[in-house]
Amino acid sequence: MSDNCEQNPITPACEVTSHQQMPLHDEKIKLHKSKHTPTIKVPVVLAERKIQIAVESDITLTPAATEIKRVTKNVFLEQVKLVPVRFKQIDKTDFFEVTRAKLYVSGFIRKNIEYSSSACNGALRDRIADVAFSGFAELTECDFHNLPVIGMSDSSKAQFLNDCNDLVPRLDKYFFQNQVKYNEQPYGELLGANFFELDFSPIMAEPEGSFSTLREKIVLDLYVKVLQVQQFKFPATRIIPKFDEGTLG
Template sequence: MKNCNSCNKTPQQQNEVLCPVPSTQQIPVADHSIPLCETPNQHPTFKVPVVLAERSLQIVVEANIPLDPKATEIKRVTKNAFLKQVKLIPVRFDQIDDTDFFEVKKAKLFVSGFIRKNIEYSSHDCQGVLHDRIVEVPFSGFAELDSGDFLTRPIIGISDSEKAYFLNDTNGEVPRLDKYFFQNSVKYNEQPYGELLGANFYEIDFSPVTVEPEGEFSPLREKIVMDIFLKVLQVQQFKVHATRIIPNMDNGLG
């Protein structure tokens, strides 16, 4: 005979929720667009981050990772890339008109950071727990950026320092060594900076010494090829042609 636990329950009991929670039914509200007041032919000036370059850099690293306890089998390895430094060093310039500002047409891009690895592995215990090892593998390097690599050229202002000398007041044949005139012009620049987009990892992990099946090994040697993708940006100022838009909200006075 078939066992039926709900045969003796009333229809109301059968429809009851096992673990009810309180809820509130939402009521629809009126929804209308806000009229816009447009003022065309405006020429606002914006100071915004500008993408200087989008680059893919290939980093190659090798490391030995000690494992304690020793491993018999690597189960899973996950990775993330972290950038600690992105620095753009200009080396060639084009002057902007007659100003002390220059567009960078060639630069060195220095990057550094680390790869954070999470290694899960088993030991020689037949029914032992999985062990977890977290390490940070550092990397660093630089890339050459030429004029064609820039989407928008970086801008840098050059500071200047001048020094004037004087003759001796009583003897016009010798200079005064205790009297000088100094003139300094200092320009503070927006520092280019980096933004991490993503990374691809290609690696091989192995024991540096050949071991038998179920044999233990430590350290774990890894060889990693990482393609890291990043943006290089700088805050710059632009004047654009635009239409100013102001929301025209009804105040109920009309």
């Protein structure tokens, strides 16, 4: 082979210091298992819903645009509230399962619009707009994975007869009793969103013309999860690690 074909060793342009790592021995930890019936308090999934929202809005562009380059969107939820309207008593307690409710949802779509203006060789412009929405969905018993639980508060009042005349009541003396139950508030979790959108100028512009208003029609499929913290008792296996015997074991 000719000497002209020989290649010199390649020297890294940006060399850094490195150290080869040695493999370490590992194995499974031994476990101790025992049967228990624990009581736990955990978030329970009440419902998972896809809510379709349709909004229309006009967005002003300053300076005026000649062409829309890109539009990105995100959804922000400001409230997910469950309002019960039908109930089913749990045995003979003061607690009820919710069999029908209205799910109120509100928030906004944050749009980032990138567009070019009429200036030759002009920089891309950016317009951020928040498009608000609100509404409610109807949830029936079959829409719930698990029914929400709510405890009802109660109050009682006792009145007395007049001390000197048993024929008339005493209006200045009462006995009151109030029982208040504080419930876990159902709450929402944002799972995802799917946007279907049509953007256009209300007044059609010429190919090299400009427009200052962008009208948008958005159909948003909003995916939300509704949860409530509830308490359960169930058979389970408790697991704790076992260490090798030593001077202490």
